[in-house]
Amino acid sequence: MSNEQQNIRNALLLGGGLAWGPSNSPRQYGNQQKQYYGSETAAFADIYGKYASDTVEALAQGLAPEDPTAWETVTVRLADMVKPSATTSRQPDDYKMLMVVERDITYIPPGAKFVTMGSTWLCIAPENISGVFASGMVEKCNAVWKYLDYYGNLREEPMAVTNSLIRASSPDPQGMMLITKGYYDVKCQNNAATQQLNDNSRIMLGTAAYCITGFSDANQEFTSDENGVRLLEFTLRYEEPNPEIDDLENRVAGGKEFSWEIAVTGLPVMAAGQKAVFAADSVRCGRHVTGTETCPITYQWSSTNPAVATVDESTGEVTAVGEGTCQIVCILAENLDITSAYTVAVEDTVAGKAVSFLTTPPASLNAYESTTFACGCFAGGQEVPGGTVTWSFSGPAVSSYQAETMENQATITCWGGDDIPLTVTASWEGAQVTAEIRLYGM
Numbered sequence: 001m002s003n004e005q006q007n008i009r010n011a012l013l014l015g016g017g018l019a020w021g022p023s024n025s026p027r028q029y030g031n032q033q034k035q036y037y038g039s040e041t042a043a044f045a046d047i048y049g050k051y052a053s054d055t056v057e058a059l060a061q062g063l064a065p066e067d068p069t070a071w072e073t074v075t076v077r078l079a080d081m082v083k084p085s086a087t088t089s090r091q092p093d094d095y096k097m098l099m100v101v102e103r104d105i106t107y108i109p110p111g112a113k114f115v116t117m118g119s120t121w122l123c124i125a126p127e128n129i130s131g132v133f134a135s136g137m138v139e140k141c142n143a144v145w146k147y148l149d150y151y152g153n154l155r156e157e158p159m160a161v162t163n164s165l166i167r168a169s170s171p172d173p174q175g176m177m178l179i180t181k182g183y184y185d186v187k188c189q190n191n192a193a194t195q196q197l198n199d200n201s202r203i204m205l206g207t208a209a210y211c212i213t214g215f216s217d218a219n220q221e222f223t224s225d226e227n228g229v230r231l232l233e234f235t236l237r238y239e240e241p242n243p244e245i246d247d248l249e250n251r252v253a254g255g256k257e258f259s260w261e262i263a264v265t266g267l268p269v270m271a272a273g274q275k276a277v278f279a280a281d282s283v284r285c286g287r288h289v290t291g292t293e294t295c296p297i298t299y300q301w302s303s304t305n306p307a308v309a310t311v312d313e314s315t316g317e318v319t320a321v322g323e324g325t326c327q328i329v330c331i332l333a334e335n336l337d338i339t340s341a342y343t344v345a346v347e348d349t350v351a352g353k354a355v356s357f358l359t360t361p362p363a364s365l366n367a368y369e370s371t372t373f374a375c376g377c378f379a380g381g382q383e384v385p386g387g388t389v390t391w392s393f394s395g396p397a398v399s400s401y402q403a404e405t406m407e408n409q410a411t412i413t414c415w416g417g418d419d420i421p422l423t424v425t426a427s428w429e430g431a432q433v434t435a436e437i438r439l440y441g442m
Helices: 003-014 038-051
Strands: 055-061 071-080 095-100 113-116 119-127 134-140 143-148 154-163 183-189 202-205 208-216 231-239 260-265 269-271 275-277 279-284 287-289 299-303 309-311 317-320 324-332 339-347 353-357 370-379 390-394 401-406 409-414 422-428 431-439
Touching (some): 119 154, 119 183, 143 202, 260 339, 260 431, 269 353, 299 309, 309 324, 317 339, 353 422, 370 422, 370 431, 390 401, 409 422
Parallel strands (some): 269 339, 353 431
Antiparallel strands (some): 055 071, 055 113, 071 095, 095 134, 113 119, 119 134, 279 287, 299 324, 309 317, 324 339, 353 370, 370 409, 390 422, 401 409, 422 431
């Protein structure tokens, strides 16, 4: 060894070894003392850990402090921790000690997910304080909770489920009923999906339905850090599935209660060359909804026959092209399975009379909301100056709205909701155009 190498070695020894590089440890661990020669130990694992027989590649979620929802690829070791004598209650492949090989990963939060070996593993007991490596006990998620998101898309969330022993001194209500007895303890990651769960929530696991009891979201990673609850725990009590409301095919509790309808408003009859903007309105689970920053609502438009009419994919502007009939299709961009079709007839421009909305009426009105729109009279594809339409209104109770007209202009004010939509009709010399407006109360 040269003098220079010897001097470097002595400096490293006096300084406690190699300098620690960047890591993902949270600010709460800022005063943590580094283990002597810990950096060298971590570097050794980083270089040679991949050669161990129990080392695998995994997709990990929850390791990035700036974005706990982000996924990244890491190398991990999965070591056995269950003794053969305990396998009657815990299987060796259900519980593992996990260690992240990468040197820059020094911290694993509770609730972190690791996807490898065909399963999702949930970190239920990390070891972040005393060790050099990012390690902890992980439990295999052996069940999947299926649910519908805001738009009705089928989603899944893995959960770790174990048999539960009844320890309460209160009477067991299931003991008085002739139903299958079943209690299970559940652990899952705290995220946007699982935050909708609480006591008395119903879920399905497999073909059985369960009611949540003993819901706990109080296990904070750091004392007084209310935002540091990363793991949820609760107990499931067996219930009979209800085929009236439960989607037994997709295994979604209450799945049949979800509905989303799109109401399209436009011109049922158009003259060739005419343009009109069609509008869409969404009714989710019986309630009128509009897009928000967290839950945007956007639509995609298409025509079943572009030779008859075309439509702008994003704006819904329809252009009548040639004589015939086609459908203008509106699709919810956030769930492509939710669609609505509106039939449009295009007439020849050189003959006949027509009435068209110059401004498209809205698909719906909320309580105390008003709208004003106008109609035009056309003959041979050209607007007729001085043509005056006759207005008529039908459908809901007259107390739910107010209609005011002035020549070819109408103003509608919604006073209250009604199950029957308001039908607005404008007529002129045998031609007419109609529109439906849904009225919603408070």
